[in-house]
């Protein structure tokens with residue numbers, strides 16, 4: 484789609500940023516707003532979904548690490564209790 488120069492009405496090839504005759508900036512070819520906003524919103528949605536997925540992964544990772552720490556600390560406490568019990572029993 485050719486773009487028409489606002490100043491000299493020269494027809495310029497599509498995508499031209501400056502007029503071929505007078506060199507003044509040529510406005511970008513008119514695009515349907517629906518397509519443009521749709522593209523932007525789909526881009527935004529993709530970004531949003533990606534960010535959400537990333538946050539979800541991070542949260543799952545943090546949750547998993549927390550669970551591992553909790554289990555390990557529980558095991559350590561259990562072993563300590565067992566150790567104390569064995570010590571108490573063997574002292575008798």
Ligand SMILES: [Zn+2]
Nearest residue numbers: 488491502505
């Ligand atoms: Zn021009």
